[in-house]
Amino acid sequence: MYSAGVALGQAGPFDGVELSIEHVAGNVYMVQRPGGGGNIGVLIGPEGVLLVDSLFAPLSDKLVAAVKEVSDSEIRFLINTHIHGDHVGGNENLAEMGVLIFAHDNTRLRFLEERSRFPRRGGSFMPQPPEAGRPVVTYNDTISFHLNGEEVRAFLAPPSHTDGDTFVYFPNADVLHLGDVFRTTSYPIIDLYNGGTLRGTIAALDQAIEMAGPDTKVIPGHGLSIVGRKEMQEFLAMILDVRDQVLVMITDGMKLDEVMAARPTAAYDAQWGQEAGWTADDFVPIVYYQLGGSGRLADR
Ligand SMILES: [Zn+2]
Secondary structure, eight states: OOOOOOSSSSOOOTTTOOOOEEEEETEEEEEEEETOOOOEEOOOSOOOOEEEOOGGGGHHHHHOOOOOOOOOOEEEEESSSSSSSSTTTTTHHHTTTTEEEEEHHHHHHHHHHEEOSSSHHOOEEEEEOOGEEEEEEEESSSSEEEEEEEEEEEEEEOSSSSOOOOOETTTTTTTEEEGGBBBBSOOOOOOOOGGOOHHHHHHHHHHHHHHOOTTEEOOOOOOOOOOHHHHHHHHHHHHHHHHHHHHHHTTTTTHHHHHHOOTTTTHHHHHHSTTTSSSSSHHHHHHHHHHOOOOOOOOO
16 A cells, blocks of 8 residues: 555564554644654644654554544644654655655755764664655744644754754644654764754753643653653753763863763663663763763873
């Protein structure tokens, strides 16, 4: 029914993968792939379905089936929060169904690069996403969707996970989809190959926390549960603490290997350092270099 497309990112096997759809609030739902893959936001209603992110290409029929469980309406719009394959992999299949794809200008530019880079495994190269899956409509700041009684606002966040991170807010339902700027399963992935920054990560989380009320529901880019302001605050507090510790170490003249050995993330590794492929060993060097640390080894 759907073309195979190109599975981008850390796809892994898709046989037997089941997607589940969960109510978030109001007309907003979340589709998840247990075991990994970007969480999808789903706005339903009689005027059509809007999706936030498209998961991997081989899962498109399952994604459509999951949406069908809660709505018979046509899927009309798709917003990509950023370039990574587990968030845009289903674009081509959805475009074939007539879904109109939106993304920030910077994210579309990443689609045009000859090869994509993936932050894990030292910035490994991935094939260019298929041309048919490119966003058709782009925005340089903010775009709004007036649909199903919602005033969906999609807007550029400061450069944090990538330089094209879109946050999506559903004011009536009071739901925020933050893409991969916020994840509950690991330390933040600051993708230096696609324009991510530590400073922007802190600013973007600040902005999201400022927007959220005590009852706001937050869909993380990755993580199996719907969370809220408190979880974002804990995530940001962890980042700020690690940043402050590393800054002191840099000021003290410590080289990266000494900073790593001092384990500035020790208090947090049990909660955020357990995901294979993105642990403190990946996060701490980024913090170190983003803060101006230089030199890999101690001069002795
Ligand atoms: Zn990502």
